[in-house]
Every structure is written in C-alpha cells, then in structure tokens.
Amino acid sequence: MLLYLGLDYNNLHGSIPDEIGNLKNLEELNLGANNLIGTIPSSIFNIFSLQALELGFNSLSGTLPSSFGLQLSNLGALYLSGNKLSGSIPSYLSNCSQLTILELSHNQFIGPVPVGLGHLENLQLLNLGVNQLESEPEILELSFLIDLTRCRSLEMLNIRENPFSSLLPDSVGNLSRSLRVFFADSCNIKGLIPKGIGSLRKLNMLVLSDNNLSGPIPSTIKGMKSLQRLYLDGNQLEQRIPIDICLLANLGEMNAALCG
Numbered sequence: 001m002l003l004y005l006g007l008d009y010n011n012l013h014g015s016i017p018d019e020i021g022n023l024k025n026l027e028e029l030n031l032g033a034n035n036l037i038g039t040i041p042s043s044i045f046n047i048f049s050l051q052a053l054e055l056g057f058n059s060l061s062g063t064l065p066s067s068f069g070l071q072l073s074n075l076g077a078l079y080l081s082g083n084k085l086s087g088s089i090p091s092y093l094s095n096c097s098q099l100t101i102l103e104l105s106h107n108q109f110i111g112p113v114p115v116g117l118g119h120l121e122n123l124q125l126l127n128l129g130v131n132q133l134e135s136e137p138e139i140l141e142l143s144f145l146i147d148l149t150r151c152r153s154l155e156m157l158n159i160r161e162n163p164f165s166s167l168l169p170d171s172v173g174n175l176s177r178s179l180r181v182f183f184a185d186s187c188n189i190k191g192l193i194p195k196g197i198g199s200l201r202k203l204n205m206l207v208l209s210d211n212n213l214s215g216p217i218p219s220t221i222k223g224m225k226s227l228q229r230l231y232l233d234g235n236q237l238e239q240r241i242p243i244d245i246c247l248l249a250n251l252g253e254m255n256a257a258l259c260g
Contacts, residue, residue, distance in 0.1 A: 003027045005026060024048075027052070032058070038062075052079075063086055069095040072095070073095060085109065094117060094118075097121070102125065109128075109132065112133065113133055118148050122153055126154065126158070142189075145172055152177070159187060161187070164188060165189075168193065169194065171196060172200075173198065211234070221245060
C-alpha cells in the first residue's frame with residue numbers, strides 16, 4: 001500500500017487527477033513547487049489517513065470546500081502557500097486537531113480569519129500573510145488574535161499584508177509563551193501598541209512596520225527580554241524612543257523611523 005507520494009520540484013504541468021483520492025492509505029502527499037493548475041480535487045479532502053498535505057507554490061485556484069477538515073482529523077501539516085486560492089478560510093479547519101503547521105500565505109483568501117483556529121492546540125506555525133483577509137465586521141480589535149491565545153505551542157505567527165484595519169488587542173500579550181516570531185506589517189493596524197505586548201518574553205522578532213500605529217512605544221517593552229529584532233518604521237509613533245529599549249540586552253537590530 002502506498003503511504004507516501006512525493007513529486008515536488010518536478011516541473012509537473014496540468015491538473016491534479018481526481019483519482020488520487022483513491023489512495024485511501026496515503027499519509028503524506030507532496031506535489032509542491034510544480035506548475036500545477038486547476039482546483040484541488042475534493043477527493044483529497046476525504047483521505048482520512050492523510051498526515052501531511054503539501055501543494056504549495058503551484059498555480060492552483062478555486063476555493064477550499066466549506067467542509068474542509070471534517071475528514072482530516074489526522075492532518076498534522078498543511079502547505080498551500082504560493083497559489084491562487086480564493087474564498088474564505090473554512091471554519092472546519094479547527095477540526096484538524098493534530099495540525100502543527102498551517103501555511104496559507106500568498107493566496108487570495110478573503111473575509112475574516114475563523115476564530116475557531118484557537119482550537120488547534122498543537123499549532124506551532126501559522127502563516128496567513130499576503131492575502132486579502134479582513135477583520136470581523138463592526139469589531140474594532142483583531143478578535144482572532146484573542147482566540148489564538150489558546151494555541152499554547154505557537155512559535156511563529158505571520159499575518160502580514162492583509163487589510164485588517166483594526167486595533168491590536170491588549171491580550172496579544174497572552175499569546176503563546178513559546179512565540180518567537182510575529183509578523184504584522186502592512187495590515188493597516190490602527191491605534192496604540194498595547195501595553196500587554198511586553199508579556200511576550202520569548203519573542204525574538206517583532207515586525208509592525210507600515211501600519212497606522214500612533215502614540216508612544218509602551219514602557220512595558222522592556223519585558224521582552226529575548227527580543228533581537230524590532231521593526232516599527234512606517235507608522236505615526238511618537239518620535240521619542242523610550243529608554244526602556246536600552247534594557248533589551250539581546251536587541252541587535254531596530255528600525256523605528258517612527259513617522260513613516
């Protein structure tokens with residue numbers, strides 16, 4: 001029985017055959033970095049045994065079915081970045097309770113980030129960057145970040161280049177104590193940098209460039225003891241850099257051209 005099918009980096013053309021769903025014992029399917037076009041066959045989403053699905057960096061289009069995740073409770077890694085996928089991110093993704101890696105960047109996804117992603121307690125990497133995702137209507141804060149505080153193993157979070165146009169919630173400081181990297185540049189984030197951000201003590205890199213942040217850099221930033229790279233340029237922050245930044249002994253690179 002076939003458990004692993006790896007055909008990545010083979011310059012494959014054409015569409016993915018629907019018959020691939022007949023491989024009912026398949027645990028890993030890797031067709032990444034080819035020239036595949038068309039939609040993802042729905043039959044793939046019914047392979048219950050699938051643990052890793054790598055279809056990134058092709059030219060796949062269409063939407064993900066709303067039922068995505070209902071039959072994939074064993075899925076641990078999903079790589080769909082670098083395609084032309086559109087529509088909403090299915091809320092049933094939260095049913096993939098074994099997910100540790102979720103890569104959806106560089107597509108054309110729209111709408112709000114489903115709050116149910118917080119149920120993915122094993123999630124270590126979440127990459128939603130460079131899409132057309134938006135905030136929940138009539139909600140001022142990025143509410144999905146509040147939900148993600150339940151992902152206690154999260155190490156890397158990328159939401160960059162999405163038109164969220166919202167505030168960072170103070171509870172951003174309650175994100176995983178394992179969080180090392182947080183990209184949120186070019187998201188039209190407004191308001192103040194929340195004081196709670198100083199609770200991210202394990203964070204190595206924070207990128208908030210090219211937003212509409214204003215006010216001071218909070219003094220609580222001194223709590224980010226592991227911070228090595230800090231990017232705040234392209235905002236409307238106060239020009240005075242607080243002395244608290246001098247207490248960040250590991251800080252090696254900072255760009256804070258505060259007024260854009």
